[in-house]
Amino acid sequence: MSDRSRPTLATVAARAAVAPSTASLVFAGSDRVAPATRDRVLAAAADLGYAGPDPVARSLRSRRSGVVGAVIGDRLAHAFSDPVSVQLLDGVTEVLSPLGVGLLLLPGDADRHGPTLAQLAHVPLDAVVYATCGLEDDPALVHLQRRGVPVVAVDGPCVDDVVFVGIPDRRGTAELAGHLADLGHRRVAVVTLPLRLDGTRGLVGAARRAGTHHRTVRERTLGVEDTFGPVPAWETAANAVEEGERAGRQLLDVPAGGRPTAVVAQSDVLAAGVLRAADSLGLRVPEDVSVAGFDGAELPWLPPVRLTTVVQPTTEKGRVVGRAVTDLVAGRRPDDVVLDVHLSVGTTTGPPPPS
Amino acid sequence: MSDRSRPTLATVAARAAVAPSTASLVFAGSDRVAPATRDRVLAAAADLGYAGPDPVARSLRSRRSGVVGAVIGDRLAHAFSDPVSVQLLDGVTEVLSPLGVGLLLLPGDADRHGPTLAQLAHVPLDAVVYATCGLEDDPALVHLQRRGVPVVAVDGPCVDDVVFVGIPDRRGTAELAGHLADLGHRRVAVVTLPLRLDGTRGLVGAARRAGTHHRTVRERTLGVEDTFGPVPAWETAANAVEEGERAGRQLLDVPAGGRPTAVVAQSDVLAAGVLRAADSLGLRVPEDVSVAGFDGAELPWLPPVRLTTVVQPTTEKGRVVGRAVTDLVAGRRPDDVVLDVHLSVGTTTGPPPPS
DNA sequence: GACGGTAGTCGAATCGATTCGATAAGGTGA
DNA sequence: TCACCTTATCGAATCGATTCGACTACCGTC
Incomplete structure (x- = not known):
């Protein structure tokens, strides 16, 4: 009964x-x-x-479900092994939770880099956050816009009617590159985040570089090239320690003469991998090679070294996203936001070895 | 227009x-x-x-919202720094996503160890998973049951009308304790997960031990005591590397005569912290002290050591939860499931030092 | 004692779809 | 030619609440 x-x-x-x-x-x-x-x-x-x-009946009249989608461009186990994604969402929920709004995970899987249309179509959404991905040609994005679901994009995609929250990626890496140049480095290599999540790994050629890909990767690469001109860029298949290690080994396992004296990784997680590679190759950091990252992520397992990196206010970025969502749901159209970053010099960069 | x-x-x-x-x-x-x-x-x-x-209108008739809540007993940044939580949810979404069902995060914050009633009350939920927490006396649980929302609990709480998915925690640590005893250890200490998320740290006294607390902590402690009898248990305030390190330093920074020859941490993340503590105290593992964990988590940053641990099938556990949710939503009442665990001996345990 | 005002309650329309029994049109067989 | 069945479509009730204009007392005031 x-x-x-x-x-x-x-x-x-x-x-x-x-x-x-x-x-x-x-x-x-x-x-x-x-x-x-x-x-x-x-x-x-x-x-x-x-x-x-009943929340559903209430939603029907009020046109509010209290659910905000978070598009994750990978399966959770991968996306959330990056503390940056987690911190970002943490900031979002910090703002949204007290308002009785919850975050709905919309992960992709091994093949697709975002939710299927079937997933999106059946779920009541007040708004959607593109959290860890974002290509301009995403079919899901089209569907959402047609349904009239407001979208906030973190670091991309940049599209009309999508609120953008990001950081000056290019200026950040440019500052880092300046630091390396000041130390005397001339041979620098970049370890990039995936240009697309298609499992590609290796040196980025002109063709691949020309294709559609993440704004973040593009900007962070350009920042380095602003100072050093064209540099070798090694693409990883995922933002993970193992991938960074793999890339690091490729770039560093060469005779000292042709070896880069500094490696700029596009995330701290990748940089951690590069550090491991250097260690396993018997190279000292920063005496033999300098290593830098990006994000200013908290990696409690990383010490005793302190990574040189470009610090972005990740949690605050999440809060900004949360507020943007709040505005959109209330019918206001918030402005795009570009937060600030700063260089944090640690113990992993120093003068290049004498040649 | x-x-x-x-x-x-x-x-x-x-x-x-x-x-x-x-x-x-x-x-x-x-x-x-x-x-x-x-x-x-x-x-x-x-x-x-x-x-x-419109998904909302559809939900009203069909009595299905396509939204399943995941109760996280802490803020995201903390809960998801544990790869086990992430892997678990990964398994859940793996099953749920193809069915067009999404996972809604219901995190707590610094003070509360779960969502507020206001959060729960306004969101349309087909079911709820207690993912990383679970005390029997949770008011949110009462609310959900009154609303008729089916609940699946991972590792607890054990309550009527809640489907339980877990592992034989006690048998797992008992096996581990057996391994240590076989090696010759007699002085063993335990580093426990938080008994309650109230920021308490330190040696667990009788009073605290008697209070309501996590089934997991209780069982994993009992498993060790089955072999060694009462052992000192040091409680951490959170499942984090720093906490493990702190606990490890407390337990290990004593003269060799009174020092435990083996430390059993109740999670791999805590064990990683204990390893760091040993390292910073100049103790070699396993020559001076053996360290073991629990979970079999993937910690790509942990090598070169291979942690001795009790491996649980975390992702599969998530899938089982996903299937249980599917059943519940379809009106079936699935059975409780207890998955299996096994001991994985790594390089962090060995014979005790000669005394 | 008629009138304006107010506090409290009620009716009915509405949100946007789903669902099932009814119905009309068209086809088949005797 | 008529009864019968199938197929495609339609009407109306329903899901569970919200919301606003209307209504009824009851009070105070001139």
């Missing part, structure tokens, strides 16, 4: 001998209801084990 | 000169519609930029 038919607002109203509309007012917390009436309704609700208005 | 009023099924039906019910049939993919009619409806939808039936 219990889950046979759960009580509805109408049931409660009937038991309290009031109209459904009055009962509704009670649960909405209106002050236009007489205290005696309110108590009667609440008592009836308690008697019947009524847990409050 | 565009977001003025988005087209509805009725609009589309009118334009295609059919009844709304027929148009509905088209979008439901029914084969009882004449192909010509179907094409007309689809054409009308395309003309109007109609993106398919």
Whole structure:
């Protein structure tokens, strides 16, 4: 009998001998209801084990579901092995949770780099955040815009009617490159994040470079080239320690004469991998090779070294996203936001070895 | 005019000169519609930029929202620094995503160890997974049961009408303890996960041990005591590398005579911290002290050591949870599941130092 | 004592779809 | 030619709440 038919607002109203509309007012917390009436309704609700208005029915009228989607461009286990993604979402929920809004994970899988249309189509969404991915030609994005779901993109894609929240990636790496140049480095190599999530690994050629790909990767590469001109860029297949190590081994396992004296990784996680590669090749950091990262991520397992990196305010970025979402849901159109970054010099960069 | 009023099924039906019910049939993919009619409806939808039936309205009738909540007993940044949580949810989404069901994050914050009632009350949920927490006396749990939302609990809480998915924690650590005993260890200490998320740290006294707390902690401690009898247990405030290091330093920074010859951490992340502590104290592992963990987590940054640990099938556990959720939503009541674990002996345990 | 005002409650329309029984059109067999 | 069956479409009720205009007392005021 219990889950046979759960009580509805109408049931409660009937038991309290009031109209459904009055009962509704009670649960909405209106002050236009007489205290005696309110108590009667609440008592009836308690008697019947009524847990409050059905969220779905409420959403139908109010045009709000309290659900915000987070598009993750990979399977969770991969995306969340990067503390940056996690911190970002942490900032988002910090703002959204108190408003009674939850974050719905929309991960991709091994093949697709985002949710399927079938997934998106069936879920009630007030807004969507592109959290860790974002190519301009995403079919899911088109679907969302057609449905009128507002979108916030973190670091891309840059599209009309999508609120952008990002950082000056290019200026950040440019600053880092300046630091390396000042130290005397001339032979620098870059370890890039995936240009597309298609499993490609290796030196980035002109053709691949020309294709559609992440704004982030492009900008962070350009920042280095602003100082050093064209540099070899080794693409990884994922933002993961192992991938960084693999790339590092490729770049560093060569005679000292042709070896880069500094490696700029496009994330701290990749940089951690490069450090491991250097270690396993018997190269000292920074005496034999300098290593730098990007993000300023908290990697509690990384010490004793302190990574030279470009620090971005990741959690704050998440909060900004959260506020942008709040605005959009309220019908306001927030401005794009570009947060600031700064160079943090650690113990992993130093003068190049004498040649 | 565009977001003025988005087209509805009725609009589309009118334009295609059919009844709304027929148009509905088209979008439901029914084969009882004449192909010509179907094409007309689809054409009308395309003309109007109609993106398919509104998920909220659909949910109202079908009593399904396509949203499953994941209760996280901490803020995301903390909970997801543990690869085990992430892998678990990865397994869950792996099963749920293809069914068009999404996972809604319901994190706690610094103070509360789960979502507020306000958060829960406003969100449409088909089911809820207690992913990384679970005390029996959780008010959120009561609310959910009253609302008739089915609940799956991972490793607890154990309550009526909640499907339980877990592992034989006690047998796992017992096996590990056996291994240590076989090596000759007699003085063993345990580094426990938080008994409650209240920031407490330090040696677990009788009083605290008697209070309500995590099943997991209790079982994993008992497993060790099955072999060694009462052992000192040092509680951490969070499942994090830094916490493990802190605990490790407390336990190991004593003269060799009183120092435990083996430390059993209740998670691999904590064990990693203990390893760091040993390292910074100049203790060799396993020559001076053996260290073991629990989970069999992938910590790509951990090598060159291979941690001795109790391996649980985390991703598979997530899949099992996903299937349990599927069953519950379909109205079936799945059985509780206890998955298997096995000992994996690595390079961090060995005979105790000669005394 | 008639009138304006207010506090509290109620009715009915609405949100956007789904679903099932009814119905009309068209086809078959005796 | 008529009864019967199938196929495609339609109508209307339903899911569970919200919301706003309308209505009823009841009070105070001139």
